[in-house]
Amino acid sequence: MGLFTMPKSKATTSTTSTSNNNNHNGMDFLLVFFPQDNNNNKLNFTSSNPNNLILSKTQFTISICILFLFFTLLIFTLSNFEPSISNITPNNFTKSEYHNLLFPKMPLTTSHALQRMGTLYRRGTRSMLDLMICHVADETVEDDFRLFVRLIHRSGVTAKNDVVFLFSSPSVSATFSHVIQQENNAFSSLVNIHNELRNSTTRFTKSESSFDLTRFYSKKELETVEPVWGKRIRSNLSKVEEGEGEMDGGGGGELVLSYGSVLSFDATELDPENSLAGFLERVPLSLRRWACYPMLLGRVRRNFKHVVLVDVKNTLIMKDPFGRVRNRSPESVFLFNKKNSDKTRSRVNSAVIAGGARGMRRLCNVMPVEIVRAAMQHNKKKKNSVSDSEILSQLVGSKFMWTKNNNINFIISTESIPEASSLVGRNSGTAIATSLLNHAIIQHNNHDISFLIKKEICSFVVDSSVYRDC
Known part of the structure; x- marks a missing residue:
C-alpha cells in the first residue's frame, strides 16, 4: 500500500472552512490505496466474478460448437470417402475387414410381403406369371x-x-438381407446407366457391358395388373420408377421397363410348428422346405402359371430356367437326372x-x-439319412402319382445339370464365360467358378462401375 498527499483546491478549502471552520485547518491528506497483486482477486471479486463466469460459459459453449462442427465434418468426410480397392491388400486387412469395406451393411427399408408375413425388398412393376422359389441352406456362404x-x-x-428366397430362420434372413438390398441397388444403377447411355449421343458398344437391358421392357398394357406382394397401390403402374425411361415398341405398342418382385420368407413363418421335427432328429432346410411350400403356393395359387424350386447353395441360374416347361401342361413337373456312381x-x-x-x-x-x-421306415440310427432326392426318385415310379386326384405328369430329362468345374476344365481364357453362359443352369461346386464369373463381369467398363468388388 502506498501513500500520496496533495493540497486541496481553494474552492474545496473554502467550502470546507465555511461549513466546518473549527475542525479543519491547514493541509488535508487524501489517502489513495494501491493494493498489491496478490490481493487483486479479493478486492475485485464482487465486480469481476459475474463477468468471468459469463466469459467462461461463452468460451465453453464456443468450444462445444467447434468440437461438434469438427466431428460433423469428419463423419461427413468418412461417409463420402470411396476407398481405392486397388490399394487394399490382404496384407493390410483381414478378409472380414476387406469384405465389410466393400459391402457395408445398410439399414433396410422393407415391408411385409404377404398377409403380414415375409419381407418385401423390391415390389415389381406388375404381376408376373412365373415364380422362382430359392431356398438358402444354412451352410451357404x-x-x-x-x-x-x-x-x-x-x-x-x-x-x-417374381423371386422368393426361403431362409431357415429370422437370424439367417438378417444375415443375407443386406446382400439382396445391395444387389437390387446395383441392378438399379445398371439400369440407370444404360438408360442414360441410350438417350445420349454417345454410341454404346457391347464391349462396354454384357448386360442386356432390352429384356426388361414389356408392353405398357401389361403393366395394369398389380403384383400380388406387398400393400396394394391403387395407381397407374405403367409409370415406372423415376429415372427409368420408356421406348418405342416398333409398331407393337409402347414399351416400359418391367421387372418382378424380390422378397423372402422364413421357414418359421410358413412352417411355425416345424412339422417334420417329430420324425427326424435334425430337419435341414432341404427337407423342411417341403413343409413350407404348401402354405406359400396355396396362398398364391391363382397368381402364377409356372413355379421353379432352386437350391442356392449348389446352383447358378445363367438363363431363364422355364424354357422347358412353358409349353407343357399345368400338371407337368420337369426333373433333371442326377449323376450317380451306381x-x-x-x-x-x-x-x-x-x-x-x-x-x-x-x-x-x-x-x-x-x-x-x-x-419311419429307417431305424433310429439312420433317421437323418432321409434324402429328398431319393424320395423324388421313388415318386417318379409310383403309381400313386397317376391317380385321378393326384395326377402329376413327370418329365425326366435325359441330361443332368452340368457341373461348372467340368465346363471350365474343357476351356481356357475367354472361352470359359462363353461355355458357362451356353447353359441355363449349372451346378455350382467350386469356389473358383465364382472368381471366374466375377472376373468376366468386371471386365466390362460399365458393369464394373456398379459393383464394388470389381
Whole structure:
C-alpha cells in the first residue's frame, strides 16, 4: 500500500472552512490505496466474478460448437470417402475387414410381403406369371449367395419372374438381407446407366457391358395388373420408377421397363410348428422346405402359371430356367437326372425342379407325407439319412402319382445339370464365360467358378462401375 498527499483546491478549502471552520485547518491528506497483486482477486471479486463466469460459459459453449462442427465434418468426410480397392491388400486387412469395406451393411427399408408375413425388398412393376422359389441352406456362404442374386438380375430372370428366397430362420434372413438390398441397388444403377447411355449421343458398344437391358421392357398394357406382394397401390403402374425411361415398341405398342418382385420368407413363418421335427432328429432346410411350400403356393395359387424350386447353395441360374416347361401342361413337373456312381439306381436331382403351378402344388403337398414315411421306415440310427432326392426318385415310379386326384405328369430329362468345374476344365481364357453362359443352369461346386464369373463381369467398363468388388 502506498501513500500520496496533495493540497486541496481553494474552492474545496473554502467550502470546507465555511461549513466546518473549527475542525479543519491547514493541509488535508487524501489517502489513495494501491493494493498489491496478490490481493487483486479479493478486492475485485464482487465486480469481476459475474463477468468471468459469463466469459467462461461463452468460451465453453464456443468450444462445444467447434468440437461438434469438427466431428460433423469428419463423419461427413468418412461417409463420402470411396476407398481405392486397388490399394487394399490382404496384407493390410483381414478378409472380414476387406469384405465389410466393400459391402457395408445398410439399414433396410422393407415391408411385409404377404398377409403380414415375409419381407418385401423390391415390389415389381406388375404381376408376373412365373415364380422362382430359392431356398438358402444354412451352410451357404455370403459370396456364393451374392453371386447367385447378381446372376438372376443380369440373366433377365427377374424380368419375367417374381423371386422368393426361403431362409431357415429370422437370424439367417438378417444375415443375407443386406446382400439382396445391395444387389437390387446395383441392378438399379445398371439400369440407370444404360438408360442414360441410350438417350445420349454417345454410341454404346457391347464391349462396354454384357448386360442386356432390352429384356426388361414389356408392353405398357401389361403393366395394369398389380403384383400380388406387398400393400396394394391403387395407381397407374405403367409409370415406372423415376429415372427409368420408356421406348418405342416398333409398331407393337409402347414399351416400359418391367421387372418382378424380390422378397423372402422364413421357414418359421410358413412352417411355425416345424412339422417334420417329430420324425427326424435334425430337419435341414432341404427337407423342411417341403413343409413350407404348401402354405406359400396355396396362398398364391391363382397368381402364377409356372413355379421353379432352386437350391442356392449348389446352383447358378445363367438363363431363364422355364424354357422347358412353358409349353407343357399345368400338371407337368420337369426333373433333371442326377449323376450317380451306381448306374443301376436312377436318381433325380432335387436342386432344380420346374413345372406348371398345378403339378408343383400337388408335388409339394405329397412330399411332406413321403418324407415322414421314409423317416419311419429307417431305424433310429439312420433317421437323418432321409434324402429328398431319393424320395423324388421313388415318386417318379409310383403309381400313386397317376391317380385321378393326384395326377402329376413327370418329365425326366435325359441330361443332368452340368457341373461348372467340368465346363471350365474343357476351356481356357475367354472361352470359359462363353461355355458357362451356353447353359441355363449349372451346378455350382467350386469356389473358383465364382472368381471366374466375377472376373468376366468386371471386365466390362460399365458393369464394373456398379459393383464394388470389381
